[in-house]
Amino acid sequence: MSLALTRRAFVASAAALPLIRLGEAEERLRLVVVTGGTGGVFYPYGGGLAKVLSETVPNCQAMAQVTGGSVDNVKLLAAGEADIGFSTIDSAADGVNGIAAYADVGPQDIRLIARLYDSFFHIVATADSGITKVADLKGRRVSVGSAGSSTEAIADRMLVAAGLDPAADIGRDNLSVAESVGALKDGKIEAFFWIGGLPTAAVKDLATSGQPAIRFIPAAPELAKLQATYPNLYAAMTLPANTYGGQTEDIAGVGVANVLIVATEAKDETVTAVLGGIFDHLDKVHAIHPEAAKLTLDGAYAKLGVLYHPAADAFYASRGVAAK
Numbered sequence: 001m002s003l004a005l006t007r008r009a010f011v012a013s014a015a016a017l018p019l020i021r022l023g024e025a026e027e028r029l030r031l032v033v034v035t036g037g038t039g040g041v042f043y044p045y046g047g048g049l050a051k052v053l054s055e056t057v058p059n060c061q062a063m064a065q066v067t068g069g070s071v072d073n074v075k076l077l078a079a080g081e082a083d084i085g086f087s088t089i090d091s092a093a094d095g096v097n098g099i100a101a102y103a104d105v106g107p108q109d110i111r112l113i114a115r116l117y118d119s120f121f122h123i124v125a126t127a128d129s130g131i132t133k134v135a136d137l138k139g140r141r142v143s144v145g146s147a148g149s150s151t152e153a154i155a156d157r158m159l160v161a162a163g164l165d166p167a168a169d170i171g172r173d174n175l176s177v178a179e180s181v182g183a184l185k186d187g188k189i190e191a192f193f194w195i196g197g198l199p200t201a202a203v204k205d206l207a208t209s210g211q212p213a214i215r216f217i218p219a220a221p222e223l224a225k226l227q228a229t230y231p232n233l234y235a236a237m238t239l240p241a242n243t244y245g246g247q248t249e250d251i252a253g254v255g256v257a258n259v260l261i262v263a264t265e266a267k268d269e270t271v272t273a274v275l276g277g278i279f280d281h282l283d284k285v286h287a288i289h290p291e292a293a294k295l296t297l298d299g300a301y302a303k304l305g306v307l308y309h310p311a312a313d314a315f316y317a318s319r320g321v322a323a324k
Helices: 003-016 044-058 070-078 090-096 148-162 177-185 201-209 218-228 266-279 283-287 310-318
Strands: 029-034 058-064 083-089 112-128 141-143 170-173 190-195 213-215 236-239 252-264
Touching: 003 141, 029 044, 029 266, 044 058, 044 083, 044 201, 044 283, 070 090, 070 112, 070 252, 083 090, 083 112, 090 112, 090 148, 090 252, 112 148, 112 177, 112 201, 112 236, 112 266, 112 310, 141 218, 148 218, 148 236, 148 252, 148 310, 177 190, 177 201, 190 201, 213 266, 218 236, 218 252, 236 283, 266 283
Parallel strands: 029 058, 029 083, 141 170, 141 190
Antiparallel strands: 083 252, 112 190, 112 213, 112 252, 236 252
């Protein structure tokens, strides 16, 4: 979904559901939670989180919205057109600094409220392609993720780390994870990039079908270059064996933290209420998705490349949690 279309949807929602301040008698706090595409983890996680907040925060109605993912979410929050959003930490940091996918709009005024889980950077190729390492993508038709997405940003960085020119050395397609799976099945591409939680539904369906047979490409050799160029954003992460059908070995690769974000100007009471709704009802959150089950109070507060909202800092301090 394009940012423009998403914004029109929010305008329509806002007309029907005016934002009400928390604590007003007989009125409701209405929150828009921006998620991601239907093939990834942000979408079910966000939908489940909206349900949990609606059930646990007094006088609250939260609605989840499909978006293009991290970049759309950062922009929508900074523009005041959403209230809570999901993002990878690298995309959030790029937004704060106004670089990469945000170069056209400049710095985005957003803050963190929680670290959620780590995503694995999937590099998926057909088994008969002969592709066994990132450098082998030279001259191949590859999907680098939706245009302007966090997947595209890290795909380009990964290609550079492997000694390739992202613009000239591959046949480049900008497809969502669901579209990438379809294109791989149809023989239109030989490989695709995707950054997402484990397991990602679209990738799981592809691996289970076996049509075509696929191979997960390791990215450990490129990690050191990524960390040197982009400190505090990327970490070593393993795709455990049997995460996906037919994948019998661990795959060494790259991980990136996923975070929950708000606008810097978000009201303190709203941030406090949201975090209370989440961490006072972790059993409900954990039931949303396997990745949601990884959320802990201690793990949610970390030293990352973007500042936390002041009310989030105060919330964690009140629970005796220090940033690690």
